[in-house]
Amino acid sequence: MIAVTGENMKAIDNYCIEKLGIPGIVLMENAALKVIKNIDLNKFNHFTILCGVGNNGGDGLAVARHLIVKDKKVDIFILGNIDKGSHDFMINYNILKNMNIPIKYIDNKKDLKTLEESLSKSDMVIDSVFGTGLTREVEGIYKDAFSLVNQKGKYILSIDIPSGMDSDTGKILGIAIKPNKTITFQLMKKGLVDNKNLAGDVIVEPIGMPKIAIDTVLNTNKDH
Numbered sequence: 001m002i003a004v005t006g007e008n009m010k011a012i013d014n015y016c017i018e019k020l021g022i023p024g025i026v027l028m029e030n031a032a033l034k035v036i037k038n039i040d041l042n043k044f045n046h047f048t049i050l051c052g053v054g055n056n057g058g059d060g061l062a063v064a065r066h067l068i069v070k071d072k073k074v075d076i077f078i079l080g081n082i083d084k085g086s087h088d089f090m091i092n093y094n095i096l097k098n099m100n101i102p103i104k105y106i107d108n109k110k111d112l113k114t115l116e117e118s119l120s121k122s123d124m125v126i127d128s129v130f131g132t133g134l135t136r137e138v139e140g141i142y143k144d145a146f147s148l149v150n151q152k153g154k155y156i157l158s159i160d161i162p163s164g165m166d167s168d169t170g171k172i173l174g175i176a177i178k179p180n181k182t183i184t185f186q187l188m189k190k191g192l193v194d195n196k197n198l199a200g201d202v203i204v205e206p207i208g209m210p211k212i213a214i215d216t217v218l219n220t221n222k223d224h
């Protein structure tokens, strides 16, 4: 099985969106449905969903919507400044606002209390803070939130990459979520292979990216 870097994945994403005309939100919705597919809905009924403000966070918001539609209890927390929200993150954010779904924001230490309350009641944590877009050490309130989740989370599912892990090298940048399971999209990531013992059970789920996108990007890269 091939394993790619975050950069490869971004290039494949962009090929699908720019060259083939598959809207990013379609890929994001496909991704969310593949996460739902891997949750035993007879076993898990109350979810703590921790979202960043990039497309990984957008995935988490779409998963939240599908769980709400299935009458699950969902506590949504956003880490980061939504003014910096990515385009596709904002689409899913606005849908939940239009549905009058309460969303909590973790900006400082006092907000950790509500996160802790949710963690004490929920039976699954969904980690959608960072994916392939992690660019630097995890610090401050992110670090506090991650250690709280690692301590109190009963069962943790990470979307695409355990947040805080570098998708290319598997290195932990300061601190990373320690998931029981990671659902990674379309292709295995090099970091998940190199640091498999910190990603839990890793499942690769295709999200509808045509072969032409993958082959073109990976073959052109091979030529360099």
Ligand SMILES: NC(=O)C1=CN([C@@H]2O[C@H](COP(=O)(O)OP(=O)(O)OC[C@H]3O[C@@H](n4cnc5c(N)ncnc54)[C@H](O)[C@@H]3O)[C@@H](O)[C@H]2O)[C@@H](O)CC1
Pocket (backbone or CB within 6 Å): 013, 014, 024, 025, 027, 028, 031, 052, 053, 054, 055, 056, 057, 059, 080, 084, 086, 088, 129, 130, 131, 132, 133, 134, 135, 136, 137, 138, 139, 142, 159, 160, 161, 185, 207
């Ligand atoms: N259309 C697409 O490109 C798709 C992308 N997908 C998802 O999108 C992810 C990649 O999304 P993005 O490229 O938006 O990046 P991410 O969502 O992984 O993270 C980027 C965000 O985190 C911030 N950030 C990075 N490192 C930080 C740090 N140490 N402390 C605080 N903030 C930090 C960045 O400023 C940015 O806001 C993938 O992992 C996957 O989950 C999937 O939805 C499939 C479709």
Ligand SMILES: [K+]
Pocket (backbone or CB within 6 Å): 056, 127, 128, 129, 130, 131, 158, 159, 160, 161, 162, 163
């Ligand atoms: K993640």
